[in-house]
Amino acid sequence: MIDRHLTLYWQAWLPNVTITRFALLPSLFFLLCLSNAALAAAPPTPVVASPNAAPTNTTKYPHAAVYEAHANQYLDWASTSMHAIWARRRSSFLNLTTKGRGYNSINQAPIKQEIENDYRHLVYALAMNLSTIPVMQLRDPVLRRRVRRLAKLQLYGLPDKDYAEAKDLLHTMQTFITSRMVCPPGDCQQMIAMVPGVVNQAMRTKSLNDLEHYWRTWRSVLAARNRGKSAFISYVRMLRLAASYNGHITPSRTWYLYYDTDNFQRELENVVWEIMPLYQELHAYLLKCIRHFYGEKLKTDEGAIPSHVMEQIVLQAWSPRPIFRTPFPTHQLPTVKQRLEEILVTPVKIIKKSAEFFESIGLNHMSDSFYERFSRRIGDEEIGSDCRAEVFYFPPEAALRYCPKLDYKKLMQMHGNMAELQYNLYRGRLPFGVDSEPCPGFASAIGETAVIASGTPRHLNRLHLLFNHSLSEEQSMNRLFRMGIHTILAIPQYFINDKFLVDVMDGHIGAQELNCAYWKLQNKYAGVVPPMRRNENTFDPDFKFYRGLNPEKPNTEKLLSEILGYQFYRAFCLASEQYRPGDPEYPMHNCDFHGSTKAGDLMRQMMEAGATKHWRDLMEITTGERKLSGKGVMEYFAPLYTWLKEQNKKNDVETGWESDTRCNKDYYLPSYN
Structure with missing residues (x-):
């Protein structure tokens, strides 16, 4: 039978x-x-x-x-x-x-x-x-x-031996970030790791020589015995093997497996070009700032920003003493640290305030049982420089391990964590296989909307952390400027890292042109060049590139969550009427949709559906659109865009760049083999 x-x-x-x-x-x-x-x-x-079974739909x-x-x-x-x-x-x-x-x-x-x-x-x-x-x-x-x-499947589809090799390669490349490999300038007694050591030094230093030393030394260590490039090429081979097991002739189809979209990279690229006018204005303004700060020591050409300085700018997005000039230096943003300690007192109160945000829009109530059984404090021995909360999924429950630090950053992050908890509770009611987000980054995009809303003056006033529900015009511009550095400068980098990997996987970039191809992408999409001449003896992607090689947390997911997050945020703000285009009392950048059951209904519909529908179908429910768009980003930062254009025109600063990539395979550099 x-x-x-x-x-x-x-x-x-x-x-x-x-x-x-x-x-x-x-x-x-x-x-x-x-x-x-x-x-x-x-x-x-x-x-x-x-x-003898009765036929059903036998014709087709x-x-x-x-x-x-x-x-x-x-x-x-x-x-x-x-x-x-x-x-x-x-x-x-x-x-x-x-x-x-x-x-x-x-x-x-x-x-x-x-x-x-x-x-x-x-x-x-x-x-x-x-x-x-x-x-x-x-x-x-x-x-x-x-x-x-x-x-x-992606890497999970590999046989045991190949899967173990892929995981070992991923682990090796993560050690590039966390291992102590770099000597501080003039002192090699205590080596430091890229994260957090080099990152902290780059954030604080005002010495261009020190900044260049860290940038060059870390990459020199990875160039020794072809360490970085060799691990990357071997890992790409594993990704190609996983794609072949899926029957995909083009390996990137497996990398983009759960987006279920042809030419998905082209759609991501279109979004990057959509926000490029804003990026170029911000880039031009920052270039003028760093030329003023570092003077003749900084070698720039044809409008590009050296990589090590661009990395420093991004790291200093919220630093009190950055190398760039905020729009209104005498109108500093109000600090909420003291009020936060007085009002919220403990991390558990931050968690409960974050939970209350979602309860106010009609989502799940977090019971006392949740706080007693499924909320755990991260131990003191695990608290690093940036301890992050962790959300767990084991239906029908969801759980949380939280960081005991009490600060403004954790307040916003916890709103994102609580969004993930809510999502887990809803998707846990679905059958196995569709009890997940419809594509990587979708859940994070929903969480991003809560993070953005929780940081608005209107919401901070609701929490009694600010006395007013809005900032002065000058303070508001400073806030948008800082957020722009944090967000706008990151989006092209997510895309570049993703495109570079995919183009190597698909054979559009050969093994003999990896480094210069990487710098061509940096030059084209970000106006960034290396601080000194490079060739193919090195392999220069930054530490965030290595982080994004894991299919479970790829750069693609981060890029999508940023873009889609602002699209969702715009939709929730319109539904709650807390964003009224053209009304200066209700700008998008101060929208707090707390208490809006209309916004909550849209959010719940997406969460309840899990992966039962295509992500575009769920996106359409909320936004009315089926394609990714930079509209949310551009409308949110519209006042900053206008201000930057006026300032650059006033200072006779040209936008854009036509620079040399500073990379040539024939250029002489010492060999590290």
């Missing part, structure tokens, strides 16, 4: 799908790769079509019932196994406490790794089974979404 079914199954399937590595073997054997710990029940046997899909029954059996089995994994995640979280047994994330790492391995083996086996199903013959749209999303 099984043989009869398999013959029927393969005859029906072969004309309808592209054969991938996951679809080369009968599905009975695929489950053998699962570890015993991941199995919550015996794997199901294939569904056999009854010859003669075997639809067989395919749907087969998919549902394996999904039911996987869901049972997944609930066992979630239960172990819940148990692991509940042990994360600074009291009692003294567990923390460090000594819980082996348990987390074991759970992670079992999860990978589960989705790997499930993908092998589901990839044999012709998706378009499934009549149930939610089932179709589940199968489509679970049938193909």
Whole structure:
């Protein structure tokens, strides 16, 4: 009977799908790769079509019932196994406490790794089974979404040996960021890491020589024995291998797998060009500032900003003593530190105020049980220079580990964390496979809207941290300027890092031209050049590039969350009527949609849907648009854009750049091999 079914199954399937590595073997054997710990029940046997079964939609899909029954059996089995994994995640979280047994994330790492391995083996086996199903013959749209999303994988789709190599390479490249590899100028007794050591030094130093030393030395260490370039090339090989297992001739299709969009990079590029007029005005203004600050020591040409100085500018976005000039230096932004300590007192009160924001727009109420059982303080031994809260997902609950620091930055970040918690509670009600965001960055974009709203004077006044619900015109411009440095300068960098990786993956950039190709992108999209001549003996991408190589947290996700976040924010502000175009009393940059159930309804609809619908369908619900757009960014920063244009015109400053990339493969530099 099984043989009869398999013959029927393969005859029906072969004309309808592209054969991938996951679809080369009968599905009975695929489950053998699962570890015993991941199995919550015996794997199901294939569904056999009854010859007497009533036909359903026989004209177009003669075997639809067989395919749907087969998919549902394996999904039911996987869901049972997944609930066992979630239960172990819940148990692991509940042990994360600074009291009692003294567990923390460090000594819980082996348990987390074991759970992670079992999860990978589960989705790997499930993908092998589901990839044999012709998706378009499934009549149930939610089932179709589940199968489509679970049938193909990124790095998780690699066999054990290759997956282990890919993870080792990722770990190696992360050590470039966290290992002590750089000597401070004139002192090599205490080496420092890129993060936080070099970053902190670059943020504070006023010496151009020191800044150049850190920039050059870190890259020199990575150039020794081709360390950085070799690891990157090997990792790209793993990404290409994962793409081949999905049947993707173009590797970037696997990198952009969950965006389910042709030419997605082109759409991202269009957004970058859409905000480019604002970027160029800000770039030109900052170039004049740094020329004034560093004087003749700074070598600039044809309108470009040297990379090491641009990095410093971004790091100093909110610094009290930056190298750039704020629009109105005598009108400093009010400090809320003292008021925050007086009003909110403890980090738990920050969490509760963040929760109240979402409750006010009609989302889930966070009960006392949540604070007692599923809210944990990060231990003192884990608090670094920038401890960040962590959100956990094990449906039906969501949980939080929070940073005990009490400051304005944590207040805003916690609003983003609470958005993720809310999202987890809603998606946890959906079937396994669609209980996720519809594309990477979608959930972060929703969180970004809460972060932006929580930092407005109107919201800070609501929290009694500011006495007025708006700033003076001069202070407001200073705030927009600082936010512009933080946001506008970052967007092209996310795109450049993403495009560089994808172009290498797809073979548009060869191994013999990596470094100069990178600087061509920096020059074209950001007006940035290296501080000195470079060639192909080095590999110069910054530390944020290495961070974004992980498919679970790629630069693509960060870029999308920024752009889509401002699109969502604009929509929520219009729905709440806290943004009224043309009304100076209700500008977009001071919109706080706290208390707006209309905005909450839009947010809840997107959260409740999880991945049951395409991200563009959900985006359309809120914004009325189906494409990414820079409109939200441009409207938010419209007053800054106007001010920058006036200032640059007044000071006879030209925008744009036509500079040399300062990179040539034939240019002589010392070899580090």
